[in-house]
Amino acid sequence: MSTGTAPQGRTYVLGQFPTGAALVKACRQVREKGFTDVDTHSPYPLHGGDEALGLKRSVVPKVALAGALTGMFGGMAMMVWMNGINWPMNVGGRPPISPLSYIPITFETTVLLTSLSIFFGLLIMMRLPQPYHAVFELEAFRSAVTDGFWLSVAQAPGSDGKEAVRELESVGATQVSVVKESLE
Amino acid sequence: MGAVAGHSDEVVSITQARVGATGGALRWSLGLGVLGLLATAVFYFAGGPSQHATVLAGYLVAFVYWLGIAVTATIWNAIFHASAAKWMVVLRRVLEGIGASLPVFVLLFLPILLGMSTLFPWARPSSAMSAEELELLTHKAPYLNVPWFLIRAAIYFAVWLLVSDRLRRWSLKQDEVGGLEPTRHMRRLGAGSLPFLALTITFAGFDWLMSVDPFWISTIFGVYYFAGSFLSCMSLVAVVIALNQGNTTGLGGAVTRHHLYNVGKLMLAFTAFWTYCAFSQFMLIWIANIPEEAAWYVVRMKGGWAGVGIFLIVANFFIPFFTLLSRELKFRPRALAVVALWLMGVHYVDIYWLIMPALFPAGAQPHLAHLAALVGVGGVAVATALWRAKGHFAIPVKDPNLSYSLRYTQA
Numbered sequence: 001m002s003t004g005t006a007p008q009g010r011t012y013v014l015g016q017f018p019t020g021a022a023l024v025k026a027c028r029q030v031r032e033k034g035f036t037d038v039d040t041h042s043p044y045p046l047h048g049g050d051e052a053l054g055l056k057r058s059v060v061p062k063v064a065l066a067g068a069l070t071g072m073f074g075g076m077a078m079m080v081w082m083n084g085i086n087w088p089m090n091v092g093g094r095p096p097i098s099p100l101s102y103i104p105i106t107f108e109t110t111v112l113l114t115s116l117s118i119f120f121g122l123l124i125m126m127r128l129p130q131p132y133h134a135v136f137e138l139e140a141f142r143s144a145v146t147d148g149f150w151l152s153v154a155q156a157p158g159s160d161g162k163e164a165v166r167e168l169e170s171v172g173a174t175q176v177s178v179v180k181e182s183l184e
Numbered sequence: 185m186g187a188v189a190g191h192s193d194e195v196v197s198i199t200q201a202r203v204g205a206t207g208g209a210l211r212w213s214l215g216l217g218v219l220g221l222l223a224t225a226v227f228y229f230a231g232g233p234s235q236h237a238t239v240l241a242g243y244l245v246a247f248v249y250w251l252g253i254a255v256t257a258t259i260w261n262a263i264f265h266a267s268a269a270k271w272m273v274v275l276r277r278v279l280e281g282i283g284a285s286l287p288v289f290v291l292l293f294l295p296i297l298l299g300m301s302t303l304f305p306w307a308r309p310s311s312a313m314s315a316e317e318l319e320l321l322t323h324k325a326p327y328l329n330v331p332w333f334l335i336r337a338a339i340y341f342a343v344w345l346l347v348s349d350r351l352r353r354w355s356l357k358q359d360e361v362g363g364l365e366p367t368r369h370m371r372r373l374g375a376g377s378l379p380f381l382a383l384t385i386t387f388a389g390f391d392w393l394m395s396v397d398p399f400w401i402s403t404i405f406g407v408y409y410f411a412g413s414f415l416s417c418m419s420l421v422a423v424v425i426a427l428n429q430g431n432t433t434g435l436g437g438a439v440t441r442h443h444l445y446n447v448g449k450l451m452l453a454f455t456a457f458w459t460y461c462a463f464s465q466f467m468l469i470w471i472a473n474i475p476e477e478a479a480w481y482v483v484r485m486k487g488g489w490a491g492v493g494i495f496l497i498v499a500n501f502f503i504p505f506f507t508l509l510s511r512e513l514k515f516r517p518r519a520l521a522v523v524a525l526w527l528m529g530v531h532y533v534d535i536y537w538l539i540m541p542a543l544f545p546a547g548a549q550p551h552l553a554h555l556a557a558l559v560g561v562g563g564v565a566v567a568t569a570l571w572r573a574k575g576h577f578a579i580p581v582k583d584p585n586l587s588y589s590l591r592y593t594q595a
Binding site for chain 1: 463467470471473509511593594
């Protein structure tokens, strides 16, 4: 009997909805019922989706600003050091440290580090790359990348998800499935 | 601000509103405008010949300042049609309204024609010029001569009036008859007119602004003038939104914080665009350091004008850019309107800084006539726009994308 309680994965209840608007509405209703770990999956961003999920304002802008400031000051400092201090050069009679002529490169390094920090910041925040997620267990869920609007409700490990199934059906899901997260 | 435009009863009340209660604003702007123009004329005639140049130059600054806003309103409108933008349908009447002031600028152009020989050195080559300068003017005479200048001005006005009038007329026609036909016409003209609008405002910048210093050339100058005007035009839209906030049955009831947010984002983007153009022009001339190009900047970087140049960098880039980065600010109509008024004020300084050093190289010589001309041209232009908007709907009530625009939200 007691072969040890093998750690169990979480239970996910997945419901499909006919339209994006229905998904957003259902998401709001499900969260109002007290389900906390809810997520929406749709082929494109849904208007009002953030509010329905109760998401706080993203920190991406702050990450971007940090990248921008690093790129700006870093780019300027790089050129001041290289052209002005490490290897002073007379270009067209300008002084070795000539900030005005550094501005185009400073602009470029600002844009570069901004975009890189957004790209890698997003990867980290979204925990990507993610080769496995419980929702992949359901074949029908693949439609989330083409024309399906899905709501997933995560339940504690071992849960049968019955309560969430009933809830999703009551808010208009066209099909509801329960999948278990595999820990292998 | 109409928070929930989705309720049918509210939509009905919005779509029944016509622009009517502008009587006070119309009277005030017309009164101030006429007063300002009269004061400018008094300064010109009572001040004697010594005042002619400063009064006329002040008038030219005011004229190109307001004209740029009116023309770029039509350009914004054409761009939105060309890109089939749906979110801004509720704001389209504002752009059409600003553009509807264009006819009065034909009349307002007359003083500039009459004062040409005072304003534009190429129109009066004199023995006081150096042999080199006279040679340059002779070289440029095929372009910079009075008849061709007049023909070009006529072409610019013809294009602007035609495009703004057609776009506005089809839009108003749709209010009555509905249907998709006007939308198709507007989109076709909007897209097709863009190259002509771009060329005319560029060359108008060359003719009316750059040629006050005919020995200097910059190919990006027209874009620079356009960039500042384009930004001021969107700023004016933000001001109009803020002014209409209490008016829940008209524009104020249809425009939500989401539209305002987009207006704020466009202001932020074109603050950066202005800076990009300004720096592109400056940097190439500064780094090449060729006397005939650099002279223009030397005047504006030395003496009394140096402070104005630094003010422009700080006031037209650093302050508005970092202020507009805030997301919360762009949701607040009053706060955004304050930034917008700031940008419009700085744009005036910008135009002033482009024109005045050609006549007064030592430094700015502020004159009451400059303020009078600014109020005069602006007042008459605003009055024209309000007068022409009277009796029409404040939003395009039968536009096929209106319901989308009313419900528009940021993702």
